[in-house]
Amino acid sequence: MTPIVPIAEFANHVGQEVTVRGWLYNKTGKGRLQFLQVRDGSGIAQCVIFEKDVAPEVFEAAKSITQESSLAVTGVVRQDDRAPGVPGGYELGVAALSIIQTAEPYPIQPKEHGVEFLEDNRHLWVRSSRQWAILRVRATLIKIIRDWLDGHGYLLVDTPIISANAGEESSTLFGLDFFGEQAYLAQTGQLYNEANIMSFGKVYCFGPTFRAEKSKTRRHLAEFWMVEPEMAFFDLDDLMAMEEQFVSSVIQTALTERRVELEYLERDTSRLQKITPPFPRISYDEALALLAEIRENTDDPEQKALLALEWGSDFGSPHETAIAESFEKPVFVYHYPTACKAFYMTPVAGRPEVCRSVDLLAPEGYGEITGGSERIHDLAILEERVKEIGIDPAAYNWYLDLRRYGTVPHAGFGLGVERLVAWVCGLPHVRETVPYARRMTRLYP
């Protein structure tokens, strides 16, 4: 028996006879010479079959094998610069071939397809090398995020996905029947994080979150993954300092660990390499002034209209993009108007119309990548805010309790995994950043 070797490790097996088990990704023939591109999950390798080198039935099988048939090939690994693949540069000189199953005509070809067709066939599309590369980057980013937090004193504390809190924005929640009671799929684990920091100091939750918003844009999913760190004894400055270390480190590590995949995706990583601390920081007021300046300098009347904004409104997508494009690195925008942020964000002392919140806007049009704030830790102020917003204090009794029993200043933020993956991979749409996207128009497969 020859050893079964992952394609990714071909470089360590040059001159040795090995077996690869996998699927036929693509095939081209030149008469008495056949090229099979075989993928095994770790990579894609070209397997070369000369008619004179193998038994007639093996060559016949190689000629007639269909795309995505499952197979095992045995042969000697050799270095050859002409060999395509991932990582490429090595190929297999085939001595034996066995077909496990001959695939029926495969719907996805190595060519352009429409997005609806591809999403209908997502269960097959995940095999495509581009999707394979993206999902490997995604898995690595998640691992790096967790490694960084675990290595910096944060404890993973899971928060519930089924939640009773109607709270802030019930229109954007997915409802469900919980043994006769109205329940909702979680939008955030943050309120539970605030309880957990009083036990563990620094925590994070990492899981799927759900928004029933009828959003149809390249940045929105109905089900998306979010990591939410929350820290006791953190103020807004601590928060920004932590975020820039965290985000920079995650990106730099991903560039190293997934170099091959990002190269395959033809991602220009030069801009990502510049993502190092410190990040620029501007206030909401300064951001408004910056937008006004950008409006002054543009001749495009459409752009002028899009960028119009009055004090007190939250930024839309065009504003975020324009602000972010003014900087090479991600930019922090802090002190947003209290009215356009969540009720639990701390008002600025002496200026309660703005709050101690901060969003991180990614460059290259990827928009808001994190959103966070210093939370209200004073019971009286929080009770007042609850009253102002008009939500039922009874439903938040446990949350208010946290301010009754040893409250401390604290802060936290949420980072959207899909937007991070899209940014790192340079993708135009978040639909490709998650294995099975759930969007307003997409529930199957």
Added chain:
RNA sequence: UCCUCAGUAGCUCAAUCGGCAGAGCAACCGGCUGUUAACCGGUGGGUUCUAGGUUCAAGUCCUAGCUGAGGAGCCA
């Protein structure tokens, strides 16, 4: 919810002024010893999104609907 655009072969698309439904790829058959989404020759493949309407004649024009895409709002 609003704005814009689109729907023709398995896939990606064409079809002039309203006048016989087309190509490439895929599939199938044949050829080719270094292909990179190979190439060359051949074969089969259609409820033109749906329902009405106008017309001698509708993929094309009109009305309504369905589905999708991009954007806005909202957000990570």
